[in-house]
Amino acid sequence: MATATLEQPQAQSRIKVIDADTHLTEPHDMWTRRASARFRDRVPQVRMLNGQRCWVIDGDQSIGTGAHPNSSILKQGGKVRDLDTFLKLQFEDVHTGSSNVKDRIAVMDAAGIHAQIVYPNILGFGGQASARVDPELRLECVRIYNDAMAELQEESGQRLFPMALLPWWDVAEAVKETERCAAMGLRGININSDPHTTRGDDGNMIPDLGTEHWFPLYELCNDRDIPINFHIGASETSIDWMGQQGWPSLPRDLRSGISGAMLFFNNGKVVSNLIYSGILDRFRNLKFVSVESGIGWVPFLMEALDYQLAEIAETKGFEKQPSEYFKSNFYACFWFEKNDVSDMLHKVGVDNCLFETDFPHPTSLYPIDNLEERLSSLTQEDRAKVLSRNAARLYRIAI
Template identity: 55%
Template sequence: MATQLKPTARDLIAGIKIIDTDTHLSEPHDLWTSRAPANLKNLVPRVDLFEGKPTWIIGEGKQLSGIGASPISVIKKDGSKSRSLEFFDWQIGDVHAGAHSVKERLEVMDEAGIHAQIVYPNVLGFGGQRGWDADENIRIASIEIYNDAMADMLQQSKQRIYGMALLPWWDVKRSVAEVERAKKMGLRGVIINSDPQNNGLPDLAERHWDPLWEACVANDMPINFHIGASESSSAWFGSSFWPSEPHDIRFAIGSSMLFFGNARVMANIILSGILDRYPTIKFVSVESGIGWIPFLLETLEYQLHENAVTKTFSLTPEEYFRRNIYGCFWFERKNMAATVRQCGVDNVMFETDFPHPTCLYPEPLEHAASGLAQLTFEEREKILSTNASKLYNIPL
C-alpha cells in the first residue's frame, strides 16, 4: 500500500494570495532628511553620533531609542538568519536590503509566495510614541514625512506594500486630520499609542477620543495596536525575567511577555464602551499571537458576571471580539485549527514579522504547514488572505 505524503506548505496555499499582516521597515537613514524642508533637515529623525555611537536622534540631539542605529533585522546581507542577539550591534549595511528597500523586499516576498505585506515602523516606535520630548512641530513633521514615505512605498511596490499611518496621537484634532490625509494618500489603517495616559493624556476609554474613532469609522481605517506601542510596554526585555537569567533567556522571556501586553489592551478596548458607541469600528492586535484570545474572552465574561456591576454591555466579550477585533498569528501551529475556530475564522490573520527576531524566514509557510493542514481550504484562504484583503481593502 502506497504511503500518502503529507501536503507541503506550497500544496496547502495553492491558489491563495498570501497577505502578511505584520512586517517592519528598517528605515533608510535618509527617510526623513531627504523629504524634510531645509529648516528641519537637522531636526527630524536622522542617524548621527551619540556618545561616539551611530544612533537615531531627533531634535537637538535627543536619542530616539537605546539601540543606537540598529536596523532591527536578523536577516544578514547574504540572506542567512541570525538566531542570537548580535543584531543589536549591526548597522543597516550589515543586513539584507529587503529590510529597507522596496525592490529587494518584493524579491523576498516573491520567493516566499507572499502577495502583499503590511509594514510597521521601528524608529518612532510601534505606536509612534518615541520622540515625545522633542518639539511638537518636529514630531508632527516627522509623522507626516513618515506617512508620505509609506504612500511612496505603496506606489513603488505597485500596491503590494502597505504602511500603516502614524498619528500625532497627543492631539485629537490633528490626528483626525492625519487620518483623512492618510486615507487620501491610499494608506489603509493607522497606528496609535496604546497608553496615552503615560503622557498625561486621557486614556483611550475616555470620550476625549471619540472624534478619532468617528474619523476611523468614516474613513474605513482599522486601528492597529502593535505590541510595544507605548512607553510602558515597549521594552523587549522588560522586567518579567528573574535577575539570575542570562541575557538571551531574559530576551526570550521579555519578548514572550510582550504578547500578553496586548491582552491587556484588548481587554480594555472590549470593556471600554467604544464598541457599543461605534459598532463598525475595527481594531487589530498585531504581533501578539492568538492562543491567549479564547482564554481572555472567557475570563472577561466570567469576571463581568462575578464582579463587575458598574456597566452594562449590549454584547458578550466574545461577540464584541468577533464583530470588531482581529488577531494575528505566525509561530503558533499546535492545535491551530481549534484555536482559529475558537477565535473565529473571520477574525484571524497571518503575519511573518519580517525581518525582526523570531520572524518566519526564509520559508514562512513551511513552519505553519502542520497547523494549516488541520484547516479546510476555505479556512486557510480566510486567515491567509481574504480576511486581511477585506479589512485593509487590499485588491486580490
C-alpha cells in the first residue's frame, strides 16, 4: 500500500489553534438510527447496489459509489498519497478520528488544535446531493444531519463546530432551518454556491445568490451574526475531482491533481459575484467564508475587480471599492501554502484569514509541519489572529 509513515504530530503553537475546515466521515447509521419508520428505508445509508457497496438515498439512488469514507488517514497510521489506493479505501480502513468524536479529539490534542469547524461529505459540501429526491425526503435528510451535528458539538465539549446544511431549494425553509440550528447552538450555515443551476419545486430555475430571493436569509444572518460558508465543490457544477480541467492525455491521478487545484479558484467566482451583486450595501454585516480555497488568488482578484469596474462598468457603482468589501465581509482559509505565506497573509489582510487543515481529506495537513516557521515573520499578535482569534470571533468560540 502506498502510504507515508507518520511521526506523531506535535503541538506547533501555544496559541489555541482553531482549524477552520475539517470533514466528518459520516457513520453508516447516522441517518437510519435517527429517522422515523416512515423514512428509515429512504434516508442516506450504505447498501449493496449493482454488486457494489454504495451510499444510497431513496432506496436506490447512488450518492457515493463505493461508499468511500473520504479519508486518507489510515487506521494503523500513515496517509495514503496515491489516488488509486485512496479510492479503494473503506470505512473500516481509515482512522477512527475521521468519524468518532473521542478519537478526533485525541488527534486534535496531539496536533495542538483547540477547536475544529466541521463540514459534511455524503450530502455534498453544499448539500447538493440531497436535491436529487422529493422535497419532503430531502428536508428530512438535512434536518437529521443537523440534529446529528448538534449532538456531535455537544459530545465534543464545544470543540467541534459543524456548519449547518440548508434546504437551499426553498428559501423560507432555509430561514426556518437556520433559526432552528442557531437555537441548537450551531455557529454557522453552509450553502450551495450555485443554486441557480437547479430547478425549484415550481419547475423554474432557483434565483442566484445575488437576488432579492435570498434577502430573508441574508437579513437573518446579518442581524444574528451568522456566518455563511461556501466550501469548494459546493454545487453540482463546481464539483470536479476528475474530469474537466486536465487534458485527456494525462493519467487520472494527474488530471485529478489539476482539477483539485482549479477548484480553489472557483470560489473566486462566488466572491466576485457576491461583491458585484451589491447586496453588501444592503446587508453590511454579512460575513462570508471561502473554505478550502487558499489565499494566494485573493489580492490579484481584488485588484482585477477594482480595475474591471472602472474600465468597463464605470456607470455602475457601490458604496466602496470591490476590494474593500473583501476586507469588511469575507474570510479565506489557508493551509498548504508555504512560499511567502506570511507576506501573502498581510496582502490579503491578517484580519481576513483563517487557518485550516482539511483533516482527513487527501490534501490535509497531517501532520502539521513547520507552521511556526512559515509564520515566523508575523508578529505574535498577527499569528494569534490567523490561527485562532479571527475564527473565534467569527464563530463565537471561547478561547
